Amino acid sequence: MIGWLxxxxxxxxxAFGFLLxxxxxxxxSLNRTDEMGAMREAVSxxxxxxxxxxxxxxxxxxxxxxxxxxxxxxxxxxxxxxxxSIRAAPPAWRGALALAAVAPLLVSGTARIIGWLAIxxxxxxxxxxxxxxxLPAQRLINNWTGVQIGLTESLMPYAVLVLLAGLGRLDxxxxxxxxxxxASRSRVFWxxxxxxxxxxxxxxxxxxxxLGISAFITPRLMGxxxxxVVATEIxxxxxxxxxxxxxxxxxxxxxGGLVVLGGVRAVMARR
Amino acid sequence: MAETHLALSGLTRRFGANPPAVDALTLEVPRxxxxxxxxxxxxxxxxxxxxxxxxxxxxxxxxxxxxRDVTDLAPEARNMGVVFQSYALFPHMxxxxxxGFGLExxxxxxxxxxxxxxxxxxxxxxADFAQRKPRALSGGQQQRVALARALAIQPDLxxxxxxxxxxxxxxxxxVREEIRALQRRLGTTAVFVTHDQxxxxxxxxxxxxxxxxxLEQCAPPEALFDAPATPFVAGFVGRSSxxxxxxxxxxxxxxxxxxFGATExxxxxxxxxxxxxxxxxxxxxxxxxARVTNRVFEGATALLTLDTPIGPLLxxxxxxxxxxxxxxxFATLPPTALRVFPL
Amino acid sequence: xxxxxPRRPGAVLHxxxxxxxxxLLAPAIVVAAVSFSSGPFLAFPPPGLSFRWYVALAGNQxxxxxLATSALLALIVSLxxxxxxxxxxxxxxxxxxxxxxxxxxxxxxxxxxPALVLGLALLLALQxxxxxxxxxxxxxxxxxxxxxxxxxxxxxxxxxxxxELEAAARTLGASPLRAALxxxxxxxxxxxxxxxxxxxxxxxxxxxxxxxxxxxRLTTLPVELFRYAETxxxxxxxxxxxxxxxxxxxxxxxxxxAAGLTRTLSKD
Numbered sequence: 025m026i027g028w029l030x031x032x033x034x035x036x037x038x039a040f041g042f043l044l045x046x047x048x049x050x051x052x053s054l055n056r057t058d059e060m061g062a063m064r065e066a067v068s069x070x071x072x073x074x075x076x077x078x079x080x081x082x083x084x085x086x087x088x089x090x091x092x093x094x095x096x097x098x099x100x101x102x103x104x105x106x107x108x109s110i111r112a113a114p115p116a117w118r119g120a121l122a123l124a125a126v127a128p129l130l131v132s133g134t135a136r137i138i139g140w141l142a143i144x145x146x147x148x149x150x151x152x153x154x155x156x157x158x159l160p161a162q163r164l165i166n167n168w169t170g171v172q173i174g175l176t177e178s179l180m181p182y183a184v185l186v187l188l189a190g191l192g193r194l195d196x197x198x199x200x201x202x203x204x205x206x207a208s209r210s211r212v213f214w215x216x217x218x219x220x221x222x223x224x225x226x227x228x229x230x231x232x233x234x235l236g237i238s239a240f241i242t243p244r245l246m247g248x249x250x251x252x253v254v255a256t257e258i259x260x261x262x263x264x265x266x267x268x269x270x271x272x273x274x275x276x277x278x279x280g281g282l283v284v285l286g287g288v289r290a291v292m293a294r295r
Numbered sequence: 296m297a298e299t300h301l302a303l304s305g306l307t308r309r310f311g312a313n314p315p316a317v318d319a320l321t322l323e324v325p326r327x328x329x330x331x332x333x334x335x336x337x338x339x340x341x342x343x344x345x346x347x348x349x350x351x352x353x354x355x356x357x358x359x360x361x362x363r364d365v366t367d368l369a370p371e372a373r374n375m376g377v378v379f380q381s382y383a384l385f386p387h388m389x390x391x392x393x394x395g396f397g398l399e400x401x402x403x404x405x406x407x408x409x410x411x412x413x414x415x416x417x418x419x420x421x422a423d424f425a426q427r428k429p430r431a432l433s434g435g436q437q438q439r440v441a442l443a444r445a446l447a448i449q450p451d452l453x454x455x456x457x458x459x460x461x462x463x464x465x466x467x468x469x470v471r472e473e474i475r476a477l478q479r480r481l482g483t484t485a486v487f488v489t490h491d492q493x494x495x496x497x498x499x500x501x502x503x504x505x506x507x508x509x510l511e512q513c514a515p516p517e518a519l520f521d522a523p524a525t526p527f528v529a530g531f532v533g534r535s536s537x538x539x540x541x542x543x544x545x546x547x548x549x550x551x552x553x554x555f556g557a558t559e560x561x562x563x564x565x566x567x568x569x570x571x572x573x574x575x576x577x578x579x580x581x582x583x584x585a586r587v588t589n590r591v592f593e594g595a596t597a598l599l600t601l602d603t604p605i606g607p608l609l610x611x612x613x614x615x616x617x618x619x620x621x622x623x624x625f626a627t628l629p630p631t632a633l634r635v636f637p638l
Numbered sequence: 639x640x641x642x643x644p645r646r647p648g649a650v651l652h653x654x655x656x657x658x659x660x661x662l663l664a665p666a667i668v669v670a671a672v673s674f675s676s677g678p679f680l681a682f683p684p685p686g687l688s689f690r691w692y693v694a695l696a697g698n699q700x701x702x703x704x705l706a707t708s709a710l711l712a713l714i715v716s717l718x719x720x721x722x723x724x725x726x727x728x729x730x731x732x733x734x735x736x737x738x739x740x741x742x743x744x745x746x747x748x749x750x751x752p753a754l755v756l757g758l759a760l761l762l763a764l765q766x767x768x769x770x771x772x773x774x775x776x777x778x779x780x781x782x783x784x785x786x787x788x789x790x791x792x793x794x795x796x797x798x799x800x801x802e803l804e805a806a807a808r809t810l811g812a813s814p815l816r817a818a819l820x821x822x823x824x825x826x827x828x829x830x831x832x833x834x835x836x837x838x839x840x841x842x843x844x845x846x847x848x849x850x851x852x853x854x855r856l857t858t859l860p861v862e863l864f865r866y867a868e869t870x871x872x873x874x875x876x877x878x879x880x881x882x883x884x885x886x887x888x889x890x891x892x893x894x895x896a897a898g899l900t901r902t903l904s905k906d
Contacts, residue, residue, distance in 0.1 A: 026729070026733060026735075027729040027730075027733040027734075027735035027737075027738060027741075028729075028735065028737070028741075030725035030726060030728060030729035030733075031725065031726040031729045031730070031741050033721070033722045033725070034722040034723060034725070034726040034745055034785055034789065035726070035741065035744065035745070037722060037778065037781050037782060037785055038744050038745060038747070038748070038782065038785070040778060041748070041760070041778050041779060041781060041782030042744075042747060042748045042751075042756070042782055043744075044763050045756070045759030045760045045762065045764075046751075046759050047763075048759060048762045048763040049755070049758065049759040049762055049763075052762050102654075102657070102658045102661060103658065105651055105654035105655040105657075105658055106658035106659060108651055109651060109652065109655035112651075124659065124662070124663065125658075125659070125662060127887075127890070128662050128663075128665075128666070130839055130843075130886045130887075130890055131666060131843075131882070131883050131886055132843040132860055132863070132879070132882050132883075133843075133845065134845055134863045134864050134867055134879070135665075135666075135669060135863070135879035135880075135882050135883055136665040136666065136669075137665070137867065138665075138669055138672075138680070138867055138875050138876055138879045139664065139665025139666060139667075139668045139672075139876075139879070140665050141680055141867075141871070142668045142669065142671075142680045142681070142682045142876065143664060143665065143668050143682060145680055145681075145682075145871075147679050147680070147681035147682070148680070148681065148682050149668065149683070152681075152682065152683060176661075177661050177662065177665065180661065180662055181662065209648050210648070210650075238752030238753075238754060238755070240752075240753070240754045240846055241845060241846065241864065244868070245864070245867050245868065249868070255752070255754045258754060258755075258758060259754065259849070262758050262850070263849075263850070268762060271758055272758065272762065275754070275755045275759070278752065278755060279751070279755060282752070286750075348809055349808075350805050350808070350809070369808070370805070370808040370809050371808050371809070371810075371811045371812055371813055373809075374811070375809060376809070376810075377805075377806065377809040379805070379806060381800075381802060383803050383805070383806035384806075385803060385806075385821055386825065387824050387825055396807065396812070397811050399811075400812065400816070444810065445809075445810075448810060448811060
């Protein structure tokens with residue numbers, strides 16, 4: 025009984041800040057928009073139908089998924105050596121290295137992207153190096169490339185966190201045993217370390233995929249308004265076009281996709 | 296005979312659908328006495344202590360202290376001092392802070408409180424350690440702070456959970472005597488839990504032997520040792536040899552074909568017999584042929600393992616006794632030495 | 639090639655890890671450098687060094703106003719997160735009651751949702767109540783995001799304090815409330831620091847949800863930063879980004895001094 029009383033204030037916040045809004049979102053997605061763009065109260069799936077039958081939407085969704093898959097894979101692939109280096113470091117260094125890998129999370133996403141704009145921009149670091157080497161300048165921002173790079177980097181700290189937790193359970197003596205049996209360092213890695221790390225790698229991948237698919241700031245800023253993903257579309261529908269039923273319906277569809285991914289993750293976790 | 300200070304009646308605690316952890320525990324402790332709850336792990340002794348303290352809620356039965364029913368009272372209302380097995384000292388407070396914690400809710404002036412704290416610490420010999428934090432104290436010192444903390448509130452009852460088990464072996468006897476002396480001096484009724492029967496027999500006025508939640512016997516140490524009431528107590532307290540046989544008539548029991556006399560026997564039928572090693576005599580002549588197969592030197596005495604027609608028999612003899620492994624002789628089992636129980 | 643002793647990772651691993659760290663830390667380093675640029679563009683390397691953009695930042699009324707708003711908002715949110723989260727965390731960590739797991743789940747649920755979806759949902763829900771672009775609306779939204787963190791951290795911190803200590807306090811005459819306040823909470827204090835700091839940062843840096851809930855007269859610093867980055871490309875935003883990074887670092891270091899954050903991370 026006391027438990028409920030103690031948790032009540034926090035639960036109130038959850039009720040008003042989470043449960044109620046999600047309910048309203050669901051309800052709004054069932055409304056319709058008429059030809060003049062005004063919202064009509066209804067309980068119908070028309071808006072869903074409208075969204076799903078639009079080829080542009082479908083290709084945008086497919087682009088979003090591809091972006092998520094690619095960046096998640098790259099983030100995990102890059103996070104693995106970082107995690108392994110943390111684990112292999114002497115204990116005194118481990119905390120500092122882990123903090124360095126995870127610190128980007130504490131820095132606002134926008135701030136990091138400004139850094140990327142300065143690195144990848146026309147007058148940025150990369151192009152400065154290229155022109156110094158006599159190579160042609162590259163368009164690296166305001167397009168998909170910039171988004172891919174920026175998104176991958178923003179996902180890495182999450183991947184490191186998951187990998188640290190997952191690999192932390194691995195027994196380092198297995199590596200030693202393999203070594204005493206004559207395996208070279210690379211053999212140990214490919215035949216012992218990596219296979220045992222697969223569950224953690226998959227978990228990190230799924231997390232990054234979920235985050236990548238729903239990313240907003242990076243595609244918006246790195247894409248310069250020219251890259252369209254599900255998140256930016258929802259934003260525009262809500263605040264630019266002010267087609268709230270459509271925005272809500274698209275958000276519900278995104279949630280649906282993420283629930284499916286969550287189900288996949290739960291199935292994997294059981295194995 | 297002092298009046299009853301602590302009375303447990305039908306005290307029961309169940310966890311889920313399992314057999315009760317404490318099953319209808321009923322016993323009485325006189326004022327100023329020290330009761331030991333003794334038994335193997337899992338027998339319910341610690342749960343019983345927690346029920347008395349109010350840290351567990353009883354499913355049935357009652358706890359009465361000086362006639363007052365405390366069964367439904369929360370722990371903070373029972374005025375019982377508890378010394379936990381892990382001491383449970385508050386790490387963020389000094390020894391004095393720990394000892395004074397129980398006095399904070401009472402109407403005492405700051406001076407009175409400080410005086411009581413100093414007195415309690417002096418009682419356990421730690422007056423100079425008042426400002427130390429628990430992590431700066433040795434295990435033995437931590438235990439004394441825990442004891443002082445429990446006594447500072449002048450409790451109606453002192454409860455100790457395995458007080459000696461965390462101590463080094465050479466400290467144990469000394470601490471045992473200290474606790475006993477302190478308890479006697481203060482006249483506080485106390486209950487302590489232990490799995491070590493030597494400790495229980497040495498320290499306690501009254502020993503309650505428990506097995507699988509049930510009370511087997513509650514008696515002073517000598518009665519427990521000389522007149523165990525159940526097979527479990529006979530086998531658990533002190534050493535004994537156990538045999539199975541058949542009671543044929545009152546006072547007569549047949550074991551492995553041989554007839555023995557016993558002063559007390561249950562109704563005729565299958566029975567189990569316990570014999571204490573120190574009651575066996577070994578000589579050139581006697582009832583039972585025996586051959587010594589092992590000898591363990593124990594200082595003033597020696598424990599012999601004898602091979603006899605009824606099975607292995609333990610005998611405790613003087614260390615000067617000449618029998619050695621391989622020697623043959625005769626063992627005598629006096630009728631008063633046989634404790635017989637139905638099987 | 640490999641000598642005796644504990645296995646040291648090879649050069650390849652170090653190279654790849656180095657690339658990873660570079661990728662992670664490069665943006666922050668570059669932002670720092672560019673913020674001191676003397677030129678008018680987001681160029682790297684900067685043509686010269688100067689404080690001009692920090693000066694410009696200090697003189698920008700809108701941004702300074704947003705900074706004050708964000709700081710005040712974050713302070714309020716971190717206090718509320720503690721006030722709401724600590725009792726709930728205590729209930730989850732210490733008490734056994736029906737529905738405990740469900741409550742724990744609900745208190746973490748907002749983190750499962752993409753910020754964008756939550757932002758939209760809040761806009762739709764608060765608009766009819768006329769709470770968009772108001773302090774209560776923003777506080778509610780930020781608390782919804784911050785309370786889960788506070789609850790998680792405090793639940794772990796409280797659970798780490800042995801229950802026996804509270805039992806000992808009870809036997810010494812302390813009521814359950816007194817035992818919690820005098821024994822458990824002081825011992826869980828590092829968690830309090832971490833929870834407050836994290837709640838502060840979550841609110842201070844919150845961009846996406848706030849984008850839906852700000853208005854002409856009420857805006858937060860991250861939103862201003864985002865809007866600026868969308869339209870302009872001068873180093874002013876780099877200076878602003880540096881201020882945000884500096885504040886975040888400051889809070890982290892503060893918690894590290896008070897509570898040992900890196901120890902918690904490396905234990906993970």
